[in-house]
Amino acid sequence: MEEQFVKQLLQGDEKAFDEFTKHYRNYLFRAIYSVLRNEKDAEDVLQEVLMKIYGALPRYNGKGLKTWITRIAVNHSIDWKRKIARRKEDSMDDEALKQHASSGKLVELPLLHKETKEAVHRRLKEMPGNYRDVIYAFYIEEKSYKEIASDLNLEVANVKMKLHRGRSWMKKHWKEEDFK
Structure with a gap:
């Protein structure tokens, strides 16, 4: 079944991508959610992961599709989590700078x-x-x-x-x- 999905996807079969998505959606969601622990974020990342998998299919080596897509999902989730953490740090730094500036101590x-x-x-x-x-x-x-x-x-x-x-x-x- 996995090989069939991959062959059809590589040929650009949109129906195969819909089937692939239906088949692996919940599995990938659980993998992503296990990293992010936030349902809304996991849904957002799931969409990105599906596109990333689709784009990476030509590099798939034909061994262990489920393992391969799980690795992509988990790695992307970790990267996403890091990016969000950096944004929070940056916004906290900006907020501290604004507070410092408003207190007249920026000089x-x-x-x-x-x-x-x-x-x-x-x-x-x-x-x-x-x-x-x-x-x-x-x-x-x-x-x-x-x-x-x-x-x-x-x-x-x-x-x-x-x-x-x-x-x-x-x-x-x-x-x-x-x-x-």
């Missing part, structure tokens, strides 16, 4: 940021030299990994490693109160 933000940078800059002299340059470039000069790697003649992986080790060193040797 203080760049000044606080500058003061923190200056405190970090002063304390960098205590840090071992092999971490200091990378930490300085990343946090003070706000350079990307690629830019730092190019400037210091390092591989990007080495920059990441030095940043990680430098952060660990800072956590061990510095206290937050030192920067207030």
Whole structure:
């Protein structure tokens, strides 16, 4: 039955897609709902998943259709959930910024940021030299990994490693109160 669905769908048979949808709709809905735990969201994502499955059919390898469509449904649901979580975070950040702006404190933000940078800059002299340059470039000069790697003649992986080790060193040797 699965092979027949796939063959007909690949030939563009709309009736086969309707049959496919009827046959797997509830199954896919349950898979999606198990991730999202919200009926309305699961319905919305189900429509997207059906279209995604239809578009991905040419890449189907002919083994385990149910497993394949379940993987697509679950992965898409997880991606959707992450996207919604990011939107909530962004809107919360926007709301906090609006509240901060309405309280008249928005002017203080760049000044606080500058003061923190200056405190970090002063304390960098205590840090071992092999971490200091990378930490300085990343946090003070706000350079990307690629830019730092190019400037210091390092591989990007080495920059990441030095940043990680430098952060660990800072956590061990510095206290937050030192920067207030």
